[in-house]
Amino acid sequence: MPSPAKAFKGEQCLEPTDVMRRDHMDFLKHQRDETLREGIRGQKYSLNSCIDCHAVTSPDVAGGQVRTLKPFCAQCHAYAAVSIDCFQCHNGAYQPGIGDQSALPADHQAQAMIAALEKQLAKGADK
Known part of the structure; x- marks a missing residue:
């Protein structure tokens, strides 16, 4: 122990x-x-x-x-x-990549998620 x-x-x-x-x-x-x-x-x-x-x-x-x-x-x-x-x-x-966008995996799935989020945020701004 x-x-x-x-x-x-x-x-x-x-x-x-x-x-x-x-x-x-x-x-x-x-x-x-x-x-x-x-x-x-x-x-x-x-x-x-x-x-x-x-x-x-x-x-x-x-x-x-x-x-x-x-x-x-x-x-x-x-x-x-x-x-x-x-x-x-x-x-x-400070550690680079922690708390900023570079911490996300550099693959197409992460990029797609970011694009979808930006699209959703843009929709909210139009209301």
């Missing part, structure tokens, strides 16, 4: 350890949906709450100059063979 680093600060997590191990992804997904769809930020289960306590320095990230959640999360996720997708967006460094 993995033994992730102790919290950087704080004595107690938002929920008991067994609840967080089992349900943290549901808490984060729910918070993500509220943030993206309704603009509700800064709630109890935000990723920032995790970062405040569990982010640690790692020599693999910016030469150990910044705190990151990656080592804390990676131990259990590797043990459980579960991928982490949080850091595809929540990453301090």
